[in-house]
Amino acid sequence: MGRTLRGYEHIAQKEHTCDLCQRYIQPGDLYRGIVSVNRAKKISVWKEHYHPMCPEEFFEEEEEIARRAEKEADKNERTVESKLRRAA
Numbered sequence: 001m002g003r004t005l006r007g008y009e010h011i012a013q014k015e016h017t018c019d020l021c022q023r024y025i026q027p028g029d030l031y032r033g034i035v036s037v038n039r040a041k042k043i044s045v046w047k048e049h050y051h052p053m054c055p056e057e058f059f060e061e062e063e064e065i066a067r068r069a070e071k072e073a074d075k076n077e078r079t080v081e082s083k084l085r086r087a088a
C-alpha cells in the first residue's frame with residue numbers, strides 16, 4: 001500500500017470506479033477517497049463507495065468465487081478440520 005497522506009469524503013460530480021467493488025460510483029453518490037504515497041514517492045488515490053454503500057451481493061458472489069478458487073488451487077490438500085480429526 002503506502003503511507004496515507006489524507007482521506008476525504010466527496011459527493012461525486014462525475015462517474016468514478018469504486019476500487020473496492022469495481023462498480024461505478026454515480027454522480028451524486030457519497031464516496032471516500034484516500035490519498036497515499038508509496039516508497040517510490042508515487043501518489044495514488046483510492047476511491048470507494050462510502051460505507052456501507054458497496055452493493056453487498058457483490059461480496060457474496062466474490063466469496064463464492066474465492067471458495068471455488070481455493071478448492072481448485074489446493075485440490076489435493078486436506079482441510080484443517082480433517083487434520084484435526086485425525087490428530088484427535
Ligand SMILES: [Zn+2]
Binds near residue numbers: 020048054055
Ligand atoms: Zn464499492
